[in-house]
Amino acid sequence: MRVGMHALAQSFGNLLVESFHYLALFAIGGITAWASVVAFLGMLEKGHVTVDDILLLFIYLELGAMVGIYFKTNHMPVRFLIYVAITALTRLLISDVSHHHRPDMGVVYVSGAILLLAVAILVVRFASSRFPSVQPSARGGRDGDES
Template identity: 75%
Template sequence: MNTQTLEKLREKLHDNANILGNLLVETFHYIGLFAIGAVTAWAGALTCWEMLHQGTITVDDILLLFIYLELGAMVGIYFKTNHMPVRFLIYVGITALTRYLISDVSHHHRPDMGAVYISAAILLLALAVLVVRYASSRFPSSNTPQGANATDDPERAEP
């Protein structure tokens, strides 16, 4: 075999390996997204069922449902755009810390320095959202098409 034939064979093998690799990676992503979405929906449904069964609803329960909602929104945005919005992860962190703070103060009835630390962490995460939003509006991603609206980019869209 001559060198040119071997080179064409190598290119064809490389192209087929890329196609197969991309198929396997995308399949893994979709299976993972379906699993995360299904588990999030199941956890939300179980939380609702427990609230209805107990007959009482607390602020903790409502904030937990907001966490599930934000996780579901992240999965939905990733399905639509193949882009993971960092802001939503920060929102989940803010909501989780808020839930923890409310739960801690309501159950122990004595705010201490821990409450101040958690509040500072929430403030820090809120500032991180501000920085991410400013950076995404000032320095748009290179894969955002020219002339695209700020609302076309999920990182810059209003929550």
């Protein structure tokens, strides 16, 4: 009896966690889509598009792709987070240089951060190819995963 109640409680808890998980993913995906539409309409309203605007749309695209991959594979693609960070820093760099017209040490710091993130992508890709995470699939086989 006790084991049955424990199994039922665990099953119900897993259902609640999974439901919250999917609800949160839908919310994040919806907010990302809404923000990208608002940004796009703002670009149309301005009548011209800047490099900053295009990079902002790339950030939204990468966030949407990350949510989509998470829905399909149930794994967080770490590389996409790093891509978002690189794109955001590139956007900051271009915006800073184009608006202030005076490169200083801040440009070097941001460029160094971009280089560091690019190296992090290499490390993540090497680690995922060298040490793939293997999880059993629903059919009893084993599937590899690339981060």
